Amino acid sequence: MLVDTFSTQWLSELDLSAIYLTLKLAGLTTLILLIISPPLAWWLARSKRFFRPFVESLVALPLVLPPTVLGFYLLLSFSPDSYLGAFWLQMTGSGLAFSFSGLLIASIIYSLPFVVQPLQSAFVNLDKNYLEVASTLGFSRSKTFYKVVLPMTLPSFIIAGALGFAHTIGEFGVVLMIGGNIPGETQVLSIALFDHVETLQYEQAHILSFSLLAFSMVLLMFIYGVLQKRQKRLYDA
Numbered sequence: 702m703l704v705d706t707f708s709t710q711w712l713s714e715l716d717l718s719a720i721y722l723t724l725k726l727a728g729l730t731t732l733i734l735l736i737i738s739p740p741l742a743w744w745l746a747r748s749k750r751f752f753r754p755f756v757e758s759l760v761a762l763p764l765v766l767p768p769t770v771l772g773f774y775l776l777l778s779f780s781p782d783s784y785l786g787a788f789w790l791q792m793t794g795s796g797l798a799f800s801f802s803g804l805l806i807a808s809i810i811y812s813l814p815f816v817v818q819p820l821q822s823a824f825v826n827l828d829k830n831y832l833e834v835a836s837t838l839g840f841s842r843s844k845t846f847y848k849v850v851l852p853m854t855l856p857s858f859i860i861a862g863a864l865g866f867a868h869t870i871g872e873f874g875v876v877l878m879i880g881g882n883i884p885g886e887t888q889v890l891s892i893a894l895f896d897h898v899e900t901l902q903y904e905q906a907h908i909l910s911f912s913l914l915a916f917s918m919v920l921l922m923f924i925y926g927v928l929q930k931r932q933k934r935l936y937d938a
Contacts, residue, residue, distance in 0.1 A: 712905070712908065713905070715884050715885070715888070715893065716893055716905065716908075716909065718884065718885050718888070719884075719888050719889055719890050719892070719893035720890055722801075722885075722886075722887075722888065722889055722890075723870060723889040723890040723891075724870075726801070726804055726805060726808055726869060726876075726889060727808075727866045727867075727869040727870050728866070729805055730805060730808040730809055730812055730865065730866075730869045731812075731816075731862050731865045731866040731869065733805075733809055734809060734812060734813065734816040734861075734862075734865045735816065735858070735861070735862055735865075737809075738813065738816040738817045738820055738861065739820055739846075739858075741760070741817055742817045742818075742820035742821040742824055743820075743824050745757055745760070745817070745821050746821045746824035746825045747824070760813055760814050760817050760818075761814045761818070762814075763810065763811045763812075763813065763814055764814050767874070768811070768872070768873065768874025768875045768878075769874045769875075769878060771807075771810070771811060771874075771875055772807065772874055772875040772876075772877070772878025772879055773878055775803075775806075775807050775810070775875070775878070775879055776798055776878050776879055779796070779797035779798040779803050779806075779879065780796075780798055781796055785797070786798065789802075798879065799879070799880055799881045799883065799886075799887060800880070800886070800887070801880075801886060801887060803879045803880060804876055804879055804880045804887055804889075807875050807876065807879045808869050808872060808875070808876070811868075811869075811872060811875045812865045812868045812869050812872075815861070815864040815865050815868045816861040816862070816864065816865040817861075818861075819857050819860050819861040819864065820854070820857055820858065820861050822857070823854040823856075823857035824850070824854065827850065827853060827854065831849050831853065832845065832849065832850075835848070835849045856927050856928070856930070859927055860924050860927055860928065863920055863923060863924050864924070866920075867916075867917065867920050870890065870913070870916070871891060871913070871917075872889065872891060873891040873892065873895070876889050876891070876892065877892055882896070890909060890913065891913075893909065894906055894909045894910060894913070897909065
């Protein structure tokens, strides 16, 4: 009786909790990445230091590294026996592994290239003449960024934010390794979907899967729409 009642519900409380946790994780991850990524992307686009390829490779590593490998080493780094885990435990009184804080740090690292690379590409293609004019007018670096760089690369910022948000929404391997599967604390949407499939609750799995599919499609249409408008503006110019 209880099973029949549950199967007719659209979403359970645990599913709603997983959706809220996923949106919270993706939102915070994207916000932090949009703060820390522009300086890094600018340095990668403009620096001629000999160790730039190493930093660039380090940023791009999550693109090619299996999520479980990255998650495994992050889990070791977050353990109380490591320097980072011990420091965090001493400062906050709680561990990093199997916590939302650990999920957030792991998501920032895992989604970093999806935000940095679009910005880096935009900064590389930015016309240096505008920067020279700003320098001639006596603009400071911060004023040049907000008055010149940001308006000219705003579509790239939108795309970078959308990609970072979407990538965090779809995380599975890293969040499973770092957060485990604790309902209400670390169980995100992708893990809740996996749980439904494991327990043969295909109706709930269909609902969550279709929601993710529809969200991904809408987000991709938004990104390509922004790109199309940007290309049209460049062509008209």
